[in-house]
Every structure is written in structure tokens, then in C-alpha cells.
Amino acid sequence: xxxxIFKHLEEKVRLTQEEKEVIKTFFKPKKLKKKQFVVVEGxxxxxxxxxxxxxxxxxxxxxxxxxxxxQFSPEGWWTSDMSSxxxxxxxxxxxxxxxxxxxxxxxxxxxxxLTIEVPVMDRYFRLLFQNSLITKxxxxxxxxxxxxxxxxxxxxxxxPDLMKRIPQNLLASYLGLSPETLSRLKKNVIIGPK
Amino acid sequence: xxxxIFKHLEEKVRLTQEEKEVIKTFFKPKKLKKKQFVVVEGxxxxxxxxxxxxxxxxxxxxxxxxxxxxQFSPEGWWTSDMSSxxxxxxxxxxxxxxxxxxxxxxxxxxxxxLTIEVPVMDRYFRLLFQNSLITKxxxxxxxxxxxxxxxxxxxxxxxPDLMKRIPQNLLASYLGLSPETLSRLKKNVIIGPK
DNA sequence: AAATTCAATTGATCCAGATCAACTATTTGG
DNA sequence: CCAAATAGTTGATCTGGATCAATTGAATTT
Numbered sequence: 001x002x003x004x005i006f007k008h009l010e011e012k013v014r015l016t017q018e019e020k021e022v023i024k025t026f027f028k029p030k031k032l033k034k035k036q037f038v039v040v041e042g043x044x045x046x047x048x049x050x051x052x053x054x055x056x057x058x059x060x061x062x063x064x065x066x067x068x069x070x071q072f073s074p075e076g077w078w079t080s081d082m083s084s085x086x087x088x089x090x091x092x093x094x095x096x097x098x099x100x101x102x103x104x105x106x107x108x109x110x111x112x113x114l115t116i117e118v119p120v121m122d123r124y125f126r127l128l129f130q131n132s133l134i135t136k137x138x139x140x141x142x143x144x145x146x147x148x149x150x151x152x153x154x155x156x157x158x159x160p161d162l163m164k165r166i167p168q169n170l171l172a173s174y175l176g177l178s179p180e181t182l183s184r185l186k187k188n189v190i191i192g193p194k
Numbered sequence: 195x196x197x198x199i200f201k202h203l204e205e206k207v208r209l210t211q212e213e214k215e216v217i218k219t220f221f222k223p224k225k226l227k228k229k230q231f232v233v234v235e236g237x238x239x240x241x242x243x244x245x246x247x248x249x250x251x252x253x254x255x256x257x258x259x260x261x262x263x264x265q266f267s268p269e270g271w272w273t274s275d276m277s278s279x280x281x282x283x284x285x286x287x288x289x290x291x292x293x294x295x296x297x298x299x300x301x302x303x304x305x306x307x308l309t310i311e312v313p314v315m316d317r318y319f320r321l322l323f324q325n326s327l328i329t330k331x332x333x334x335x336x337x338x339x340x341x342x343x344x345x346x347x348x349x350x351x352x353x354p355d356l357m358k359r360i361p362q363n364l365l366a367s368y369l370g371l372s373p374e375t376l377s378r379l380k381k382n383v384i385i386g387p388k
Numbered sequence: 389a390a391a392t393t394c395a396a397t398t399g400a401t402c403c404a405g406a407t408c409a410a411c412t413a414t415t416t417g418g
Numbered sequence: 419c420c421a422a423a424t425a426g427t428t429g430a431t432c433t434g435g436a437t438c439a440a441t442t443g444a445a446t447t448t
Binding site: 060062066068070082083086092115119120122123125126129130132133134136137138139140141143144145176 | 260264327
């Protein structure tokens, strides 16, 4: 269960055996059934979540009840409503499991203690957030510059594996398109081998 | 010149006098005239830039030559093409000064050394990136959920000060709107006192 | 302060993608 | 294994915001 998190941590930072032991003590493993929630919009997001198996999604429901997907989180990814988790305010997103999943949970307090006891975790999260930030920036510019078709093409070309696990209506939501539009434009997009 | 950066660092982390001295040695101060570039799209972004005075913008030009503003950076903010800066690839954005400005520059190599010599800087940047990430996420969801008018209203309500320094066509670009659309919708938006 | 360049407004037209609606798969749970 | 729910397709229509074009207004430069 912890193998996967250490593998991911060690892609960014070096850890001693003692550090690993400390890290272990801070995370609580949990199994999630498909459709089970980690946090519901409007509540406080108590945990930062590492996905060791399965697939979660985080999304926001607007006034009209339409859902807008913020992020998909497969194995090896982190998820949370960061704003709520770090500031204690209410959550803007709901997060739930799209498949039966296994996660590692850490509370805000334990997160603070972790970064104090194992300072290299600050570096790890600095690098993690740094990379996410680059991705989010690009996605935002892409939402202004690219057509619906271009956005879809980029997505499938860059995540062919993940796409197979995600129903089309949720992809549409992630891209900010209506399901009908995505259905229609697919016909023009032939994804060939690279 | 360094007062402003220390003020900002110390909003997030505690620094000893010795650490401050070390930090100082890594940053190179520079004055920028209005319209002067920090980096031009397609080149490598050599510096991470702290703005101690003035206002910069980072933007991307698409195939059709349209400019899309990624970020405005007034005093106390950082700017860079993070992807280029950290990975050494070519820059996706251009960054230039919208007003005569003063900045502090640090190279990639010095940034690495800084985080090693003053490890608390990892924490500082972890916190910085964490907050940016929250903002970017919201902006992205907003670009899917809100109308042009709502996006504009949010922007002016949350940054009334900054708005006064930014010409309307650049605001339009930042919001992903045409200048004409922004001009028109302004008539419906009465920004009252809170 | 006149000249040039750049920013903002206003009008007319157009279009990508949304919405509404009906129908057809495909899942999922009992 | 069947019923009910959910996901995907296709067609017809609508619309927010883009684009094109002309005009006015404000800054910079000389």
C-alpha cells in the first residue's frame, strides 16, 4: 500500500529509511467503493489524499446544477480541495471515486507536522505544486486559444491510457464542453498512431 | 530594494539575519523601462523574477498572432515562464514591463543553491505555489461556468486597485474576451461600493 | 500644439458551440 | 438475466461572443 507513495516521493526527493517510517505514521490508508465521496462541496475538506489505486474526480456544481470537472486523479496523483484543506474554509469541490480505489489520507495538522519532522517534504510539495501550476496555466491558455476539437485532440494524445477509463460525458465536462458537442466533434478527430 | 522581498518572504516563513544575508547574495537587482522584456517567447527563460516595483505581464501569442495574457505581476509578485525556467526548454510566454519597474532576478542554478543553503525557501515556494494553484484552478472553472460579464465583475471586485493600472484591451485578453465584447458589457456592470 | 499612434466605442453580421428534444446503445443493480 | 437507469448519438434551433469595419477619443512623440 505504501510502496506506491514512496515510489512517487522518490521520483522527486531522496528519503532515508527513518524518514519513510515517519511518513508512514502520518498517513491513514482507506479503501473507497466506486461513487464514495472523499469530500462533499460545502463541507470542510479534512484530508489531503494520495491515490494509490483507482481513479477519483474532483468537480464543482454551479448554480444551474451543472457539474464542472476540475481534475481526474488516477494512481500516483494527489487530490483535495486545497483551499479548504489548507485554510479550513468550506470546500468548493466534491471529490468522489470513479472506480473502487485505495487512498492514503493525511489531515491538515499531520501535514504541518510532517513538513516539520521531514523538511524535505516541503521540497517534494514545492516540486509537485510547481508542476501542477505549469499544467494548469497551459490548460487555461488553451481554453482561450484552442477550439473544442483541438482541446479534445490534445487531451487524448497526451493521456491515451487515462481516456479509456473515463466516460465521454465526464471528458466533456472536464473540457468545458456539452456532451453533444464532444460526441459530434469526435467524428472529425482520427487519432492515429504517432 | 530588498526590503520588499523580505517583507513578502516573512509573510510566509521566518528568516534569521544570516539567512537574509545569504538570500541577498543570490538575487540580482535590475531596473526595467516600460515595454522592456524579461523573456521573449521561444527563448529560454533564464530568470525567476520578483517584482519589487512596477507592473509586468506574461502572455502568449497564438498562431493567428493574438496575444493571450497569462498573468499580471505587480509589486510583491513573482513571474517567470516556470516550465522554461525549471526545465530549460523554450519559453511559451513573453514577459515585459507595463510600467517602469524594479525587479530581483535569480537564475535556475542559484535557485537550486538557494533552496539547499536556505531550506526554508522550499517551504516558502511550496506555500507560494500552493496559493497560485488554488487561484488558477478557480480561474479555470470560472472560464467554464461564468459569462463574460460575471468574469469581468469578479475581476474588478477582487482587484479594484490593480484594474486602474491596466488598459481595457489587456484586461479583455486576460479574461479571454475580445476588446469589443468587454467594451460593450461594461455598460451593464455597475460596480457599487461593497 | 500639431501629428501620429494606439485605445475605446458602436454598429452590423456571423459562427462555434449550447440547448432542447427524440431516439438508441450500454451499464448497473436487483 | 431482465428492468431501470445512465451514456451516447443525431437533428433542429438558438445565442453569446467573435469578427469586420468605421468613428471617436486619448496618449505619446516631435
